[in-house]
Amino acid sequence: MKDEYLKKSLGYRLKKSIPAYLFIAPLIILISVFSYYPAVSGIFHSFFDWRQAGEAKFIGLQNYKAMFQDPIFLNSIPVMAKLMLPRLLISIICPLIMAEMLFHIRSKRLQSAYRMWCLLPMVAPSIVGILVWRYIYDPSGGLAVSLLRAFGIIGANQNVDWLGDPNLVIGSLIFMGFPWIGGTSVMIYLSGLLGISNEIIEASMLDGASTMRCIFSIHLPLITGQIRYFLIFGVINALQDYSFQIVLTNGGPGYSTYVPGFYMYKQAFTYGNMGYASAIGTILFLVIFGFTVLTMKLKKSQD
Amino acid sequence: MKKKAISQIILNIIVIALLVVMIYPLAMTLWGAFKNSFTYDQTKWYPTLPLRVTNIASAYKSIKHYIFNTIFVAVTATAGSLAVASLAAYAFARMEFVGKNFLYLAVISLMMIPGVLTLVPSYVLYKNIVGLNNYLVLILPTVAGGPVFGVFLLRSFYEGLPESVFESARIDGANELRVFFSICIPMSMSIMGTLVIMQIMSIWNEYLWPIITIQDDRLLTISAGLLQRFSNVTGVPNYPITFSAYLVSSIPLIVLFFAANKYYIEGLTSSAIKL
Known part of the structure; x- marks a missing residue:
């Protein structure tokens, strides 16, 4: 059944995937915003002079x-x-x-x-x-x-x-x-x-x-x-x-x-x-x- | 044979002695909670009568809002996180879609990202989009971060269910959502119970995030409240009242322990399943 499924065109498979995407959408949205974004932001801002208030300023490897x-x-x-x-x-x-x-x-x-x-x-x-x-x-x-x-x-x-x-x-x-x-x-x-x-x-x-x-x-x-x-x-x-x-x-x-x-x-x-x-x-x-x-x-x- | 009996007795004595030493500090707070604060210092090492139950009442008065906050946060956050986790776990276990393996890997990889990396940027993020000093900033991190382990656990459980059950439901014309609610949810009650206990315990024990994000004492959860209220006192603290507060804060966990013993122990030990 799986092989048959893989033979279909990508467009068809994407269309068939929509219900599954709806099932996982809440999870994917939440972890993108609240888990992946902070992780990337943490590494990114380690190269910045970043204070509680005001703009972050790029300072390279200074930190x-x-x-x-x-x-x-x-x-x-x-x-x-x-x-x-x-x-x-x-x-x-x-x-x-x-x-x-x-x-x-x-x-x-x-x-x-x-x-x-x-x-x-x-x-x-x-x-x-x-x-x-x-x-x-x-x-x-x-x-x-x-x-x-x-x-x-x-x-x-x-x-x-x-x-x-x-x-x-x-x-x-x-x-x-x-x-x-x-x-x-x-x-x-x-x-x-x-x-x-x-x-x-x-x-x-x-x-x-x-x-x-x-x-x-x-x-x-x-x-x-x-x-x-x-x-x-x-x-x-x-x-x-x-x-x-x-x-x-x-x-x-x-x-x-x-x-x-x-x-x-x-x-x-x-x-x-x-x-x-x-x-x-x-x-x-x-x-x-x-x-x-x-x-x-x-x-x-x-x- | 007699030698064996003696060695058993010695073994039991050693085990009991160790367990007594282990529990003694907590036992001290337990009987300390019922003492008169004037005579506490002379009798603190052992239990005494009469029990001053009024200590409990005054401790309860000063921390009851922490307890209700924690219950509110625990119930909403756990419900949210289980809903998100079980829906996604069902899709990963039982549905075919483009990018399934990649997306699953993206979810599971989050277990590799330590809290120490995300604490500071999370604080800034939450401050900017949901603000500090509200219930949402306490609830959302569990709804967003809690499901990762839940997806992992539930997916393998849903995968283990026999295909024939699903086939017959689909032949009867049930759509995926219907199959999910009528088959997966009822069958996974036990493992959900374990996840519920794990989430409640972690919310009950959390203090770092609340002391960072909540300044308003009326919104604090229990562990953070105990820390703020009883650890930075100047002068001589009132030990019996402090210990009463510790006892009151444990009562919901004790109730949970006796009401859901099986799930509780599975919840405690299931972190080992990760490996």
């Missing part, structure tokens, strides 16, 4: 030149790496360990109860999940300080400014979410593990393989799909995420938690430098795009 001489921007890159790499590793490994533990729970009823428990934090708005850490890190009466006092690590009246001390703030942000098992990652790993056929596992048990052996040589190879997924989306999110900065630190103290995405936000919405912000956005886009293409290539060559 990019300024960016790579801007100490705040240059400093934001290592800050991002220091925040992102540990958090990425944690977010991949900890839920996996938890999923392995849940997988080995013999009672199915307890197992599914624990799974639901893992999801429990998701019923609070995600911003609440970040805001509660403000109270945990309260310098004088927060949970973190109280625990250290209770164990005698610091004096009874000593305070710790977790988010206000430039030497501590990165560590404090990395630690947020401890023990990093809430949310969907555990579920995704666990459903991968439960999908492994029983025969494989039973056969290895009969061969006398230890639990650890079983995990490393059977489980891990069979859930590389999930691990790759967390890795790819973890990197893409980490490159553009600045929620901690918006909610908790405002980039501070000083510039010690500025990441490129947050600097872009500040340039655009605090200083009104839309052009400079677009240049930072374009660079981040290129990095993310390059990374995505690379991973897709790698995946193809593996398959």
Whole structure:
């Protein structure tokens, strides 16, 4: 039927296509105006002196030149790496360990109860999940300080400014979410593990393989799909995420938690430098795009 | 055998301990919401009686407009985005037209464009054509951007439906729109439910776009409202009231969680389908 259809003249096929075009018209119009246009506009205006008010003025590569001489921007890159790499590793490994533990729970009823428990934090708005850490890190009466006092690590009246001390703030942000098992990652790993056929596992048990052996040589190879997924989306999110900065630190103290995405936000919405912000956005886009293409290539060559 | 039983007990203890540590910060806000603000500081680590339910009432009073705004935005935006997505997905799955593959690729490629590139130009665009400080600037981005993943998910679902169902409807003289409404929509209720939950969750959790585009406190949605109202306070905040507000803001999500448990979990985990 398809071949027959392709044999007809283009005019005939276009005429036959009209109903389908009506079906997709709302989508195509909306994404052209509100998705493609901003993307093109962002790259285009990265070559302009573009302010909140007034005409945009073409300035060539000036924004990019300024960016790579801007100490705040240059400093934001290592800050991002220091925040992102540990958090990425944690977010991949900890839920996996938890999923392995849940997988080995013999009672199915307890197992599914624990799974639901893992999801429990998701019923609070995600911003609440970040805001509660403000109270945990309260310098004088927060949970973190109280625990250290209770164990005698610091004096009874000593305070710790977790988010206000430039030497501590990165560590404090990395630690947020401890023990990093809430949310969907555990579920995704666990459903991968439960999908492994029983025969494989039973056969290895009969061969006398230890639990650890079983995990490393059977489980891990069979859930590389999930691990790759967390890795790819973890990197893409980490490159553009600045929620901690918006909610908790405002980039501070000083510039010690500025990441490129947050600097872009500040340039655009605090200083009104839309052009400079677009240049930072374009660079981040290129990095993310390059990374995505690379991973897709790698995946193809593996398959 | 006994050794196995002991290792099971130890495993369960470790798991429970980790889960308790994980949930403790949220549990603290839960019982903190019912405390007297004068005695809060002495008893904040554990739950106490009596429960001061009046906290909830005063917190509700100060954030109820955020909640109603969010519900309004979530309902209209989700309905709009599902309508756009399902129509297009039907065409891509079940109709032949010139340029189909190219157009589908153009839609799906949008998943590769990160928000960080489009945030600033989108702000300028919306400011110029729909203006700031109105509901439309909150609703339109979801109607325009939300369908991309929806098209992806629904298309593969519609493609999987058996051709014979469609044939017989067409033989009966039903046009495409009729086929779409009488066959595709009823059969895809479950996957639509998943998409609905995903959209509602993302609107409930969004704060960056609202704090940029809305200055009028009366129009803010819940996450942005919580951020503006309770995070930049000077002096000692009233913790029980703050925590009550967190609790009130979670109630609609809790209701959703228990009412649509199955879709909820599928919605949460279906981001993994992308790969």
